[in-house]
Amino acid sequence: MRKLLLTTAAVAAAIAGAFADETDFGTFTDTRDGQTYKTVKMPDGKTWMAQNLNYKTTRGSWCYKDSLSYCKKYGRLYEWDAAMKACPSGYHLPSGPEWDDLAKAVGGKKRPIEKGYWEGNIWYDAGKMLKAKHGWVWDDECNLCGDGTDNYGFSALPGGFRDSDGSFGYAGSNGDWWTATEDNSNAAYERNMNYGKDSVIEYSDAKNIGNSVRCVADRP
Secondary structure, three states: OOOOOOOOOOOOOOOOOOOHHHOOOEEEEOOOOOOEEEEEEOOOOOEEEOOOOOOOOOOOEEOHHHOHHHHHHHOOEEOHHHHHHHOOOOEEOOOHHHHHHHHHHOOOEEEEOOOOOOOOEEEEOHHHHHEOOOOOOOOOOOOOOOOOOOOOOOOEOOOEEEOOOOOEEOOOOEEEEEEEEEEEOOEEEEEEEEOOOOOEEEEEEEOOOEEEOOOEEOOO
């Protein structure tokens, strides 16, 4: 079953660092389809794409609600097997430890998820640093309620997900990104950010769920 979206009030956070409007972005052009992505050197010392991947794989990837407009804004949603192969040459799907290094580098504070939820960890405050300054809303009455400070130009946007039954949900308020770290033969780990928390949250989820992909460069 798909995990529930957390809706606890966001915790205010402040940390030194250059804000996204001052970030020196690079670019990378995917020769497979000609799409160009922003890239950014993050405090973990690695170069990450500053946008979700939008490469159409042969199978196992979709636009949210099958609409190209969502793909243009949020990138595609991938099953885990497709995500493992989707990043272009010179880039790869980041592992769980690589996501953890990133969360720590931007000031996140790691804590185990308390009993009563699910197994995993939360990096408090890291989501605030990584979420885009605009685009994280629950509805029109919740204007700007979940936006981040995007201190380093990571510009995470909430692409929602595709569930195993083919339904879509939570674009605009919830983002899930696959890691390359497998839990078992049927599940793999992902990282979640949502409009209601300032954290990066670790989950294990079924491999046939459709999640977003961020690629990280093989070399800094």
